[in-house]
Amino acid sequence: QTETSASDAAAARTVAALPEPVGNLEEPMPPSPVVEDAESDAAPGLDASFGIGRPATKEEIAAIDIDVMPDGSGLPEGSGTYAEGETVYVEQCASCHGDNLEGIKETGAPALIGGRDTLATDKPLKTVESYWPHASTLFDYIHRAMPLHAPGSLSADEVYAVSAYILGRGGILPEDAELNAQSFKEIEMPNADGFVEDPRPGAM
Amino acid sequence: QTETSASDAAAARTVAALPEPVGNLEEPMPPSPVVEDAESDAAPGLDASFGIGRPATKEEIAAIDIDVMPDGSGLPEGSGTYAEGETVYVEQCASCHGDNLEGIKETGAPALIGGRDTLATDKPLKTVESYWPHASTLFDYIHRAMPLHAPGSLSADEVYAVSAYILGRGGILPEDAELNAQSFKEIEMPNADGFVEDPRPGAM
Amino acid sequence: LLLSGGRARADAPPGAIEYPVQPDPTKEQGRLILDDGGYGSRSQFESEIRWRYPTDSLDSSWSMTPLASGHGIITPSGLHFERHHGGIPTIDPATHTLIIHGLVDKPLRLTMADLRRMPSVSRIHFIECSGNGLTEWEKPTLKTVQGTHGLTSTSEWTGVLLSTVLKEAGIQDSAAWILAEGSDAAVMTRSVPIDVAMNDAILAYAQNGEALRPEQGYPLRLLLPGLEGNTHIKWLRRLEVSDKPFMTREETSKYTDLMPDGTARLFTLEMDAKSVITFPSGAMKLPRPGFYEISGLAWSGRGKIVKVEVSADGGKTWTEAALQEPVLNKSHTRFRMPWIWDGNEAVLQSRCTDETGYVQPTLPELVRVRGTKSVYHLNAIQSWHVAANGEVTNVHA
Amino acid sequence: LLLSGGRARADAPPGAIEYPVQPDPTKEQGRLILDDGGYGSRSQFESEIRWRYPTDSLDSSWSMTPLASGHGIITPSGLHFERHHGGIPTIDPATHTLIIHGLVDKPLRLTMADLRRMPSVSRIHFIECSGNGLTEWEKPTLKTVQGTHGLTSTSEWTGVLLSTVLKEAGIQDSAAWILAEGSDAAVMTRSVPIDVAMNDAILAYAQNGEALRPEQGYPLRLLLPGLEGNTHIKWLRRLEVSDKPFMTREETSKYTDLMPDGTARLFTLEMDAKSVITFPSGAMKLPRPGFYEISGLAWSGRGKIVKVEVSADGGKTWTEAALQEPVLNKSHTRFRMPWIWDGNEAVLQSRCTDETGYVQPTLPELVRVRGTKSVYHLNAIQSWHVAANGEVTNVHA
């Protein structure tokens, strides 16, 4: 036994033989909180106000406050007629909803009219005409979501017009109707009284 | 108002205007349970035996029962000398663990010898020589995991041999040692008594 | 950091990366740590995916969670069901804001960074689309539990309580409803009752420990625990406080429940208690008689599940199943029951009870009141028929 | 099903797919449902990744969870910490088996399909490597909470109780230890006391509702709730029941704790209670004085967390933090405390107590007993220094 132990030759090592953590180990840096707004620098409290965020400006709200409610609030200025609406519809809606507003299965676009007196049958057809309780919903929805591939692209005039057309084709408005913020509020929907409150819990 | 309602023209639609679910809708099929073994067809019970799986055969167990325990159980047939071990070591271990078994930092391979009397210092060097309580662990580990890039490739003879070499270089065995299942069991490790039970909970 | 190892390939399932299978993984090093760039993916041997019901419109469609291969109560984020009305928008969180206005003292504008600085909560909740099961009213239609029940998933959601933000803005006494509006192509809107908003509603920015998934509303969604999924507005950009509901298209034309007399229920928001056996379930085949662990999920929009019973004889006799802890409020609860299939025909059913005492109804009980045209809120007991040859099918029993 | 939309690209973070950001997502349809092939991925704006401590060997290395950007208690599976001794094997579950032998009446061979048919459990548990924090004994070394504490993660695990399988095999009276062996290149082995095995150990095949991730042992791992991570053998292939421990390399050369007197503790299996503040934490910068929600994680290998206290003055005064429900056994528990930073220097600390009454120690208390060379089981109170300029750093205080 010439060599007894290599302990002299062995480099001294500390725990876990870790590489010396010198310099930058390239630990990924965690995100820091970000404060964008100088305005809310007000002294914050623990319970009520955290001093976080800032007041929304009137302009910021107006830019996205697009909803229209049953009482007519939110209806913009402008107007449109059945005749104008027919043009809008033929050009921008008929390809999906059909020449007669009957819907085209392949596009997924539902019928917009028809279906009155079918709700209690075993083939209910729920459309704007037969089912919708409020005309405001029609303006609101077309304005925000239609035409499907260019949502939000219609002017207020165009939405008034195509609404007049759809409601006219559905026999809810006369063909000479012109819609604006005032006349819109007066529309009576056929199924306005067709809705009931949720009886649950307590009923099935 | 010439047209009153397009309800006649509208195709009858049922709930949600779903496409007719006819034919194969290509629902992905869920996995079914699989039973591979006819043997365990025995009537199963709810609590003790589920009749699942099958007995492991002696061959199946032997093929993977590779562990070696401090009492020597699991040591295979075969033998190897310090001299044979030196060849194995030089050819298959030195590139990572170093010519003098001192470890090579860049490879991550630790020192295998040295470090006696360092355990209570502030530069403890924990090696096979200085730290390991059981020689069985050396056989077991080399056999299952080394050399790193060809684990499990050494014959039993080679593992006996390289163990003799490492223990010889560490001054635990003489250089003329030959290891086999019998002589292996007699190895006394320097730090055999260096380990204590976990005093927790109750102590820090 | 780039992916250095395998890559998504046509031959790996979605969400997986294909690596060579090792003939003997104990004889060679495996692939290197972090070759995934530091964010892992599922195994190449796992292939379950969400499934899209083949609606005609691809833009307005839904995909369903593969409940049959789920485990526990958490739904993997990659398999959470989806419902989109205008596709999945791609929104930079650095420019996204939430505006709160209407009947509030101080209209507020919050950035995502602002929201992340506010006091937060994390809660495990299910979401269920109230259209879950809509194909099943009249006859058993879809084959698998993914098709019949896959419009529900459970995640751990983190965000700011909506009440925290509303208090910050100062809601006025007349406040009764809040419009929530998304910034997707549908500019999706729903009206939320103020008591829900002030109770447990969450402005959620995280899901299962990381940011929301894009399909789930990244960077911000509304979470209304227990309420129908459509109300949990994704990609949330605006909250308007009002004294009246807004009567949006999604709460009038859709998500109203048509009764046999032609009237329709409005604002049926809460999801009643429901359960389903996920194993064994439709389109599986039991290979032979013997031991099987029946397992499934139960949930209620009104609180905790207190009991799940299982029947193997189509509802004649019932046995109480074990509820896996933790049993959480408005969360999926996993139930299990050992079962020995004797090789004869069987009809498997589960029936749950929630902490309000509500018991999940049978389909005939539900149809007696609601008919089969109400589309939404089908929460009846589901039946799976096990044939003598082991085939499991969706039946009305 | 192929990915039809975006693809993983060099410019998207790992785990994300890059899509064009929409200038106004309300004005055009978003990307189509299921263009991800049915399994989703995270947002391209989320970039946190596991981080590898730069060990010299890439084959034997570890990666750490980015705790600073975590939410709630669930760790996203893609960010679960890793520890590999021989890389990540790629194993076909159809050919993988588990063999149980040794001091049992009936040696058993179980396929993955067999295991999936047995009675199962799902439990939310943390795993922590006992080497978590090993760089921090002598001086504050790493900068972030990912570096100091990132070797712990929490998932919902599903599998078969080990006791179920052991009962099936019939363990003999002399049984005292079980060897668990993996089928990776290290053929990793640890000895498990029989009482742990018969208590709450799980043969886990699922994680967060889907199959285990490859890095976490796909298709099968051992889960020993509360015990050091190294014992939770991944890619599990064999269990041998014995009357003695096996004294493997990982329980002698490694995972023994060297004391100042040169003796070393064997089988220090349980993970003592520990907590850490994850927000604010090292390398962050607070932009200005004001409100911040302090948040962090606490866990104990011996049961539930009952209390977390937070100090902003380096331990002089303590305030009890709120524990986010659910508070689960051997799971991460999220705590939160509102805090107003006044702009002066502060030292943030958290201290937890578990249901056994054990209180997390200070580092000097721990070092007084164990010295600084024991490598493993550093569970001392962590201190984060907040400078007057808002910079947060790792300190010993």
Ligand code: HEC
């Ligand atoms: C490219 C196809 C397409 C075009 C063009 C289109 N729509 Fe639609 N429309 C749809 C689809 C699809 C839906 C159903 C969307 C959903 O359910 O999410 C729909 C829904 C509607 C609805 C709601 C119907 C209901 O019963 O709920 C109205 C109203 C409507 N469209 C009006 C219009 C008008 C007006 C135009 C033209 C200005 C138009 N659409 C153009 C596809 C189209």
Ligand code: HEC
């Ligand atoms: C390609 C590099 C490489 C080669 C070749 C190699 N090793 Fe290793 N060895 C390592 C690394 C790296 C470790 C540490 C592994 C770990 O901690 O997971 C190690 C660990 C060991 C250990 C455990 C040391 C301790 O203190 O725990 C022993 C014993 C060992 N090797 C013996 C051998 C023998 C004998 C051979 C040749 C037959 C060999 N090694 C070849 C890289 C190598």
Ligand SMILES: [Ca+2]
């Ligand atoms: Ca408004």
Ligand SMILES: [Ca+2]
């Ligand atoms: Ca009206």
Ligand SMILES: [Ca+2]
């Ligand atoms: Ca053995």
Ligand SMILES: [Ca+2]
């Ligand atoms: Ca000995």
Ligand SMILES: [Ca+2]
């Ligand atoms: Ca699977």
Ligand SMILES: [Ca+2]
């Ligand atoms: Ca992030």
Ligand SMILES: [Co+2]
């Ligand atoms: Co409803």
Ligand SMILES: [Co+2]
């Ligand atoms: Co330990």
